[in-house]
Amino acid sequence: MFTSARAILALKEMDSSKHSGVIALFSQHIIKPGFFPKELSIFLRVAKRMREDADYGDFVEITKEDAQMQLEHAKVFVEEADNSL
Numbered sequence: 001m002f003t004s005a006r007a008i009l010a011l012k013e014m015d016s017s018k019h020s021g022v023i024a025l026f027s028q029h030i031i032k033p034g035f036f037p038k039e040l041s042i043f044l045r046v047a048k049r050m051r052e053d054a055d056y057g058d059f060v061e062i063t064k065e066d067a068q069m070q071l072e073h074a075k076v077f078v079e080e081a082d083n084s085l
Contacts, residue, residue, distance in 0.1 A: 001043060001044055001047055001073070001074050001077045001078070002019060002022060002044070002047075002048075004077055004078050004081035005022050005023070005026045005030075005044060005077075005081070006022055007081065007085070008026070008030055008036075008081055008084060008085075009022065009025050009026060009029070009030070011085075012029055012030075014029060019048045019051075020048070022044075023041070023044050023045060023048060026041065026044065027041045035084065036080055036084070037080070040076070040077050040080060043073040043074075043076070043077050044077070046070075046073070047070055047073065047074070050062065050066065050070060
């Protein structure tokens with residue numbers, strides 16, 4: 001999702017090397033004007049949080065259901081990005 005969001009932002013000549021920056025730009029310039037459904041911004045934020053929890057959290061358990069949910073969200077996000085390109 002992060003790379004897809006960066007690709008969409010690149011069309012507007014915008015980028016950020018940080019996940020938080022990409023999410024902020026994507027929300028401001030893609031979601032807010034209505035180019036993408038609002039839920040896609042939520043998908044990005046949840047994916048970032050889960051990745052950070054898994055990478056840096058102590059005793060974090062990511063369930064199979066969590067992983068499947070993220071995979072489904074990623075498919076929706078990438079399909080929407082592909083359609084917009």
